Amino acid sequence: MSAPATQRSTAQVSVNSTVHEFDGPPHTNALDFLRGAGLTAAKEGCAEGECGACAIMVARPDADGTTRWTSVNSCLLPAAALDGQEVITAEGLADAESVHPVQEELAVRGGSQCGYCTPGFICSMAAEYYRPERAEDAIAADHHCGPNGFDIHSLSGNLCRCTGYRPIRDAAYALGQPEAGDTIAQRRQKPAPTSASTDIHRADTATGEPGRYRRPSTLAEALDILAAEPETLVVAGATDWGVEVNIKGARAKSMLAIDRLPELRGIRRTEDYIELGAAHTLSELERELAGSIPLLGKLIPQFASRLIRNAATIGGNLGTGSPIGDAPPALLALEAQLVLTSLQGSRVVDLAEYFTGYRQTVRAAGELITAIRIPLPLAPMTSFQKIAKRRFDDISSVAIGYAVSVEDGVVAKARIGLGGVAATPLRADATEALLEGSAWTLETVHGAAETLAAEGTPMDDHRASAKYRTAMLRSSLERFYAEQEAGR
Ligand SMILES: Cc1cc2nc3c(=O)[nH]c(=O)nc-3n(C[C@H](O)[C@H](O)[C@H](O)COP(=O)(O)OP(=O)(O)OC[C@H]3O[C@@H](n4cnc5c(N)ncnc54)[C@H](O)[C@@H]3O)c2cc1C
Ligand code: FES
Ligand code: FES
CATH class of the missing domain: 3.30.390.50 (CO dehydrogenase flavoprotein, C-terminal domain)
Structure with missing residues (x-):
């Protein structure tokens, strides 16, 4: 069993291969942290995940143990969630001698005018440029993928108000494959940073309010914290929570990050059901299910944008209890069940019995959604x-x-x-x-x-x-x- 993390007041984040210290209050988002560190390429457009001006790339674990460069909205992500992680911003793509191929193509094809959206487009495009399956998709090019396998929907979360999208698409479809010595491509072969056990404690400098962000490394540790402090706010991908913080000024005295708990991740298959880890993101499910649950294969591409799907978890969609989440109608049709786990153990609840009223559910204080089970066989x-x-x-x-x-x-x-x-x-x-x-x-x-x-x-x-x-x-x-x- 791992020991609980030592309490600290700062987080260490590798940004463009240089370690930066984050010492702001825990509600600070990654965008404000990066800009405060002088890395001002990422911009704030909407602060609610809609425009992609704030996009950055983070090194995330892939199903095969390697690293996948993943584009996310830095305006929604808590900066503390990056403790021990690796980030690339638009500034980190070029080297001293030359600009990055994505930057080059966007420039020569007239894909940027005022430039406000451009660093965000660059990061979404670069994450797609490094997508390992892109070469195979080039062979099977369809109406989503260009002749080079570039999935144009990877840019669905990026808005541009002045250039128009055709030159941007032209740039995307003109990209080749990464060259042999490309260090960002090479980084994919090694594992992603581990989900460091984090406990950051720091007061809000403006209000003096204390704030705490904890990322335990095991489910048992997370359940202990929840049992002792039921008012702790559970955060997964923060795509709902980040909007609450930015737009509604919501603050939590204590946050519990569960998105990297190994027990909540992955897909398990038995003869009777397929079990989806609650902290698997929509993008991971899309990739790893590869159409094996056709109804989810139809739902996921219609869920938000690639930037949001890269962070948003399936458990988070049910955790909100929202009447307009997209997962519940599909999961209800699939007769899904939820596994709810607390220190007392796990119970399995039919999704049809889960919602009890507007944003209310049977989930008790101290319980986490740990998995979603889809019974087999599937309807044709x-x-x-x-x-x-x-x-x-x-x-x-x-x-x-x-x-x-x-x-x-x-x-x-x-x-x-x-x-x-x-x-x-x-x-x-x-x-x-x-x-x-x-x-x-x-x-x-x-x-x-x-x-x-x-x-x-x-x-x-x-x-x-x-x-x-x-x-x-x-x-x-x-x-x-x-x-x-x-x-x-
Ligand atoms: C621009 C934008 C577009 C969006 N588009 C869509 C859309 O098309 N369809 C749609 O359905 N939603 C959409 N959303 C909403 C959001 O992305 C989803 O609800 C998402 O699934 C939330 O997951 P998360 O991991 O980010 O949750 P978080 O924001 O981390 O958490 C959301 C809530 O769930 C709770 N929670 C999270 N995980 C668990 C768990 N394992 N157990 C118990 N409680 C938990 C948290 O405490 C919190 O209350 C959109 C959001 C944005 C910002
Ligand atoms: S600032 Fe618009 S998505 Fe983040
Ligand atoms: S170049 Fe101006 S918003 Fe895109």
Whole structure:
């Protein structure tokens, strides 16, 4: 068993191969820390994960034990989370003799005008430039990947207000593979920095309020802390928490980082279920599941942007208890179960029983979501419909997950998860009951549409009216039917 970390007042972060000391209050984000250290390439545009002007690269562990350069929004990430970690900013890409190929291509193809967004684009592009699978994707180039395998969606979290995106795409698609002596590429072959056991204690200089950031190295240690201090704020990818800090001025006297706990990471497969570690990020799940849970394969690319998915965890999406998270409708359709763990042990709860009210759940103080179980076998017909104002990088107005099996032309099982139409995500129980045992025909679907439209209690808000949400539910089943028929 590892010993608890020694309390310190500073964090040590390797930025562009130089160690910098972070000695600010624990709520400080990585962007403010870097800019305070004189590294001003990363910019603040929105401070809520929407624009990518603050993007940096961090060295993250890959599934095979090597390192993956991963782009993240530094405006959301607590600086203390970088203790013992390695970071590259746009300043660190060029060397004394030459600019980096990404910088070169962006410059010569006119991909930068005012330049405010450019360092963020550079970091997202560089992370994609170093993506190990890019060479294989070049062979299978499709409408997402350029002829060089560059996935254009890697830039989905970066906004540019003045250049226009075509020159930026031209630059991305013109990139070759890293050269033999490229030290950033070589760094990938070694393991990522370990998740140092961290305990930073420091008062806010403005208010005098004490603040503490702890990153235990084992689940047992984390549960001990939670049991002793139930008011401690659990933080995983901080993509929700970072917005609270920046936009709403939220502060936590004590933060408990759980995103690197080995017990909460990885994917485990048994004969009966696939278990997803709660602290696995959406990007890791996308990569490592590789379409083996097709419904999640449809959901994840529609979840936020690459920058957000690189940090956001699946457990964090359920930890918020939000009625508009994208994972719950899909996971409800998959009849997922949550593993909730405390010092007293673990219990398994059906996701359908997890949400009890607006942002309220059965999770007790002292409990963590440690894993999400997807029972096997998987239904053959699945879909994820996300209705939002923008196709990518937007929060859902309504989200619907389907998992249906049909035998001999009759619906044998139907599971439908809904988000955005009530105070909690919910199952469309009445529609499921109506479908099961009915012939899988357009007539059945039309007959069930009104039942589906009446599920939930949609509300008017700034995203959509109740009427619109009901209309989306009404048309959803027909859309699912059409998708399935088209795919036959
Ligand atoms: C620009 C932007 C776009 C977004 N787009 C989407 C989107 O398209 N779809 C969507 O659903 N969401 C979206 N989100 C919201 C957010 O990214 C997700 O909810 C994400 O999954 C949160 O995960 P996290 O690890 O960052 O959580 P954190 O911010 O670290 O934590 C969120 C909450 O969950 C709790 N928590 C975290 N992990 C656990 C655990 N293991 N056990 C118990 N409690 C836990 C924390 O205490 C906290 O209350 C977006 C956010 C931003 C900023
Ligand atoms: S400043 Fe806009 S995403 Fe961070
Ligand atoms: S170059 Fe001005 S915002 Fe992109």
